Amino acid sequence: MSDYNFAYLDEQTKRMIRRALLKAVAIPGYQVPFASREMPMPYGWGTGGVQVTAACLVPEDTLKVIDQGADDTTNAVSIRGFFARVADVATTQRTVEASIIQTRHRIPETPLREDQILVYQVPIPEPLRFLEPRETQTRKMHALAEYVLMHVRLYEDIARHGEIAKSYAYPVRVEGRYVMDPSPIPKFDNPKLGDCPALQLFGAGREQRIYALPPYTRVESLDFEDYPFKASKPDQPCALCGASDSYLDEVITDDAGSRMFVCSDTDYCRERRAAGHRGLMAAPFEDDADAELPQ
Amino acid sequence: MSTPLLETDGLTKRYGSRIGCAGVSFTLWPGEVMGIVGESGSGKSTLLSCLAGHLASDAGQIRYRDRHGETHLPATMSEAARRRLAREEWAYVHQNPRDGLRMGVSAGGNIGEPLMARGQRHYGDIREAALSWLERVEIARDRIDDPPRAFSGGMQQRLQIARALVNNPRLVFMDEPTGGLDVSVQARLLDLLRGLVRDLGLSAVIVTHDLAVVRLLADRLMVMQGGYVVESGLTDQVLDDPQHAYTQLLVSSVLQV
Numbered sequence A: 001m002s003d004y005n006f007a008y009l010d011e012q013t014k015r016m017i018r019r020a021l022l023k024a025v026a027i028p029g030y031q032v033p034f035a036s037r038e039m040p041m042p043y044g045w046g047t048g049g050v051q052v053t054a055a056c057l058v059p060e061d062t063l064k065v066i067d068q069g070a071d072d073t074t075n076a077v078s079i080r081g082f083f084a085r086v087a088d089v090a091t092t093q094r095t096v097e098a099s100i101i102q103t104r105h106r107i108p109e110t111p112l113r114e115d116q117i118l119v120y121q122v123p124i125p126e127p128l129r130f131l132e133p134r135e136t137q138t139r140k141m142h143a144l145a146e147y148v149l150m151h152v153r154l155y156e157d158i159a160r161h162g163e164i165a166k167s168y169a170y171p172v173r174v175e176g177r178y179v180m181d182p183s184p185i186p187k188f189d190n191p192k193l194g195d196c197p198a199l200q201l202f203g204a205g206r207e208q209r210i211y212a213l214p215p216y217t218r219v220e221s222l223d224f225e226d227y228p229f230k231a232s233k234p235d236q237p238c239a240l241c242g243a244s245d246s247y248l249d250e251v252i253t254d255d256a257g258s259r260m261f262v263c264s265d266t267d268y269c270r271e272r273r274a275a276g277h278r279g280l281m282a283a284p285f286e287d288d289a290d291a292e293l294p295q
Numbered sequence B: 001m002s003t004p005l006l007e008t009d010g011l012t013k014r015y016g017s018r019i020g021c022a023g024v025s026f027t028l029w030p031g032e033v034m035g036i037v038g039e040s041g042s043g044k045s046t047l048l049s050c051l052a053g054h055l056a057s058d059a060g061q062i063r064y065r066d067r068h069g070e071t072h073l074p075a076t077m078s079e080a081a082r083r084r085l086a087r088e089e090w091a092y093v094h095q096n097p098r099d100g101l102r103m104g105v106s107a108g109g110n111i112g113e114p115l116m117a118r119g120q121r122h123y124g125d126i127r128e129a130a131l132s133w134l135e136r137v138e139i140a141r142d143r144i145d146d147p148p149r150a151f152s153g154g155m156q157q158r159l160q161i162a163r164a165l166v167n168n169p170r171l172v173f174m175d176e177p178t179g180g181l182d183v184s185v186q187a188r189l190l191d192l193l194r195g196l197v198r199d200l201g202l203s204a205v206i207v208t209h210d211l212a213v214v215r216l217l218a219d220r221l222m223v224m225q226g227g228y229v230v231e232s233g234l235t236d237q238v239l240d241d242p243q244h245a246y247t248q249l250l251v252s253s254v255l256q257v
């Protein structure tokens, strides 16, 4: 029995969210207020992203949900399960198969396409919040494009740590106008925000804000001329697939505290292994267990 | 001294039925320091806030000529344009350093902010400028990474002055810059201000109720009472030969101290 509408939200709510999305697309990087609804999950679970996804879904969609790059965390599994139930859409763990990808904290390694939408779960949409707690003030700063506080903060970082220490939620300037928080993605992902063929939508449930990057938007990470932005990551290849171009998570492999670095994007890692790539600590890939390990 | 820097004509600001300042007309010439004196509540801060664009006046005009010779009417400009003009041409020194500094940001960050606000994006250059301004306001270079919280009141005020002047403003508004400081600290700050004003050829409007401050810094003087300018002229002339009864009272009460 289904006593809810397609994709859970009623049509009126979806229309309201779509209007906010259209406005967000029309003004890249601008935070559009919307009337966030109660969802059958806690705020920390990305209710903003869930509502955006619900407003975008059509029956033909194929949905992928990732949490820190992985399809199999509790959060990702339940959101995927939720939409499979309330919208009856196809789901996938493969980036290339998905038409909508809801994400928390990562951008997939596999380049996105024009026929894809990336939906971000956003905890705190206001990039100036930690510098200026008053909403009236941050609104004024956005309206006047007075963003000097962001650079003051970067200055303080360099003065204190010798470099810009911020490694997540690294602020960006959109089309030379609005400063935007890209959500807590690692700064390694920042270069993928700009000039991206896919539509990128950001939803913050608790804070009731939606913002967007239309395809092929100019996105610049804030920096100084003599301390240019660097999309850094651990300086080694993935232990499983050998990739040296992907963002890595450090995982502890046994009780003795042995550690290895593996792709945070589980789909990317799996596809590479399926294609025969091997890292130094790779077990033989399940599909071709006979393959030789590299020396 | 061919064209005025700042001109006001009948500048008036009311708070409801109460007068803030009324009918203030004066001309400030490039390189000139204008003092505004008067008792508490006479409208000095109100006038200064109107001049600096922090308060919208109810009547009257302000004309400002920028470094490119272009004339602006701040009252008719958009807020964004007015703030840009202020950023590029003016500086404001508050009586309380807390109002003019970011207390949680290092001294270097405080001095660097106006530079960054105008698009400076070279960390090394910003830091160099901050160091050289610290030196100029007699704060040790090695305090550059300390927050103003860790500074004495006099140091905080000197830091505020460095932050105000780092962008080479043409016009500086100061509201009781030496207020709230010990007498000996005041004297040192006054010395410093006088040196800076002279060396940089600054134009300034300084509000104070301390006649010693205007004696030392101001070329000309306006005396305010109840929101009106009751007397104005060359500083020495006004102080040595006051014409208005109120000014006479003001001068004599200081002399009695």
Ligand SMILES: Nc1ncnc2c1ncn2[C@@H]1O[C@H](COP(=O)(O)OP(=O)(O)OP(=O)(O)O)[C@@H](O)[C@H]1O
Residues within 6 Å of the ligand: B015, B018, B019, B020, B021, B038, B039, B040, B041, B042, B043, B044, B045, B046, B047, B209
């Ligand atoms: N925000 C306000 N609302 C209402 N009245 C105000 C406000 N600010 C100032 N006033 C009034 O306007 C008049 C001028 O005040 P102003 O602060 O300009 O005086 P001042 O000369 O700077 O005094 P002080 O030497 O004490 O700083 C006073 O009567 C004051 O009470």
Ligand SMILES: [Mg+2]
Residues within 6 Å of the ligand: B044, B045, B046, B175
């Ligand atoms: Mg005052």
Ligand SMILES: [Zn+2]
Residues within 6 Å of the ligand: A238, A239, A240, A241, A242, A243, A246, A262, A263, A268, A269, A270, A272
């Ligand atoms: Zn991998």
